[in-house]
Amino acid sequence: MVYTGFRSALRTGRTSRYLCRQNMEKVNRHNMSKSLLSICLILICLSGPGERVWAQQVQEPANAPPEWSRPYKPFCIAGNLYYVGTCELACYLLTTPQGHILINTGLASSVEQIKANVATLGFKLSDISILLTTQAHYDHTGAMAALKEMTGARFMADEKDAGVLEDGGRSDYAFSRQYSSFRPIGVDRLLKNKDTINLGGASVTMLHHPGHTKGSCSFLFTVKDEHRSYTVLIANMPSIVTEKKFSELKTYPEIAKDYAYTLDAMKAISFDIWLASHACQFDLQVKHKPGDNYNPAAFIDRKGYDAALKALRNEFDEKLEKE
Numbered sequence: 261m262v263y264t265g266f267r268s269a270l271r272t273g274r275t276s277r278y279l280c281r282q283n284m285e286k287v288n289r290h291n292m293s294k295s296l297l298s299i300c301l302i303l304i305c306l307s308g309p310g311e312r313v314w315a316q317q318v319q320e321p322a323n324a325p326p327e328w329s330r331p332y333k334p335f336c337i338a339g340n341l342y343y344v345g346t347c348e349l350a351c352y353l354l355t356t357p358q359g360h361i362l363i364n365t366g367l368a369s370s371v372e373q374i375k376a377n378v379a380t381l382g383f384k385l386s387d388i389s390i391l392l393t394t395q396a397h398y399d400h401t402g403a404m405a406a407l408k409e410m411t412g413a414r415f416m417a418d419e420k421d422a423g424v425l426e427d428g429g430r431s432d433y434a435f436s437r438q439y440s441s442f443r444p445i446g447v448d449r450l451l452k453n454k455d456t457i458n459l460g461g462a463s464v465t466m467l468h469h470p471g472h473t474k475g476s477c478s479f480l481f482t483v484k485d486e487h488r489s490y491t492v493l494i495a496n497m498p499s500i501v502t503e504k505k506f507s508e509l510k511t512y513p514e515i516a517k518d519y520a521y522t523l524d525a526m527k528a529i530s531f532d533i534w535l536a537s538h539a540c541q542f543d544l545q546v547k548h549k550p551g552d553n554y555n556p557a558a559f560i561d562r563k564g565y566d567a568a569l570k571a572l573r574n575e576f577d578e579k580l581e582k583e
């Protein structure tokens with residue numbers, strides 16, 4: 261396996277982020293093929309008025325890196341936006357007086373950490389009324405079905421990821437497999453590019469950023485504190501997950517066009533603060549140490565965002581050359 265991003269990381273001197281990202285993708289690919297060692301959960305789901313019963317088998321890929329489930333002290337990023345994820349799998353809580361929005365959930369086992377983190381911050385899990393995800397992969401949706409049950413929240417997703425979310429990843433173009441890699445989740449509202457999600461004065465715009473999955477997306481919104489307002493981008497960085505040639509992906513013929521679109525669209529976004537689906541993608545550990553004081557300015561980093569996108573553009577261009 262050749263990691264071209266690693267070489268460009270050495271050239272740019274931004275080694276830690278790219279090593280981290282490459283490691284993440286390597287593990288992702290590796291894990292998807294290690295189904296024999298997987299945790300197997302047999303979930304008995306009731307469908308209809310208690311008569312029809314069906315069994316759904318879920319195997320979350322095993323051997324996840326320890327930082328994916330290592331706890332991280334929750335904190336306020338800016339205004340009413342909080343970090344409630346693990347050390348590496350970023351989850352965000354946007355609070356409002358009329359309920360909260362949770363973006364991403366980490367692995368199936370992350371549910372207890374999210375629950376504890378929300379409580380530590382002084383909020384109620386039961387006040388979460390909307391659930392969102394940046395992509396239909398098990399390291400971001402693993403606990404979504406459980407949290408939906410626990411909170412009664414509505415789950416909203418990019419329409420292009422709906423099928424994969426509803427079959428627990430079985431129809432994923434890169435990782436299609438016999439078993440679901442996360443519990444299937446019914447989508448209550450299908451989102452299209454630039455749709456807004458409004459709740460208690462918050463307005464979140466979904467930006468369709470396909471490639472990593474067919475319905476990967478980012479979220480753009482504004483938060484305020486007593487000093488100023490911040491435009492926040494929760495970016496789903498368009499990293500490449502398939503080892504196959506794009507032309508070999510019969511179930512996703514438009515993949516190259518989608519990546520090209522996403523790379524251009526993401527370059528054109530204006531924001532103050534950027535965050536991402538994985539903590540290492542935006543250098544969370546460098547920008548915020550557990551226990552640090554409130555400091556939104558730590559996340560103002562256009563340069564880091566542009567460099568991360570440039571590295572992904574290079575990776576994409578190198579892959580295209582090998583087609």
Ligand SMILES: [Zn+2]
Pocket residue numbers: 395397472
């Ligand atoms: Zn992913």
